[in-house]
Amino acid sequence: MIRALVAVALVVAAPLARAADPAADAARSYRIDTQGSTTDVKAGGKGTLVLAIVPLEKVHVHPQAPLKITLEARGLTLAKTSLGHKDAQDPKAEAPRFEVPFVASAAGKQEAKAKLDFFICSDQWCVKQTRDVAVAVNVK
DSSP states (O other): OHHHHHHHHHHHHHHHHHHTOHHHHHHHSEEEEOTTOOOEEOTTOEEEEEEEEEESSSOEEOSSSOOEEEEEEESEEESOSEEOGGGSSSTTOSSOEEEEEEEEOSSEEEEEEEEEEEEEEOSSOEEEEEEEEEEEEEEO
16 A cells, blocks of 8 residues: 555656756757758858757747857858848747858868857746857868
8 A cells, every 4th residue: 555655646746846957848848950050161161050949848938038149160151250130031930040151261160159048948837058069161
């Protein structure tokens, strides 16, 4: 009887324990995608850096909360180094995608780095996220 009560208590408590950690849930609920970024370009050539916040669950990037992406690059001249909601391909999208043109200014293995600060939200929580992403670009 006691074992049965303990088993029932664990089954009931498991979803509560999971729901009690919105930060962990938020971190697992999306990914940062750079697919579509130019990874090979000739020196002096043009390319595009792509960043997308892709939901893996029923979540969205909060449209009114601050969203800031800071970019820096070595060997690449970026058209912009700071992005916000208005710079997204569709500023009202729940999964924003950003495309930043660049010119390859130096030959060799270059890298564009992005620091993303935004809020990811579900129906139960809204949690600030900070992520660093790097995209390697081979300039010939």
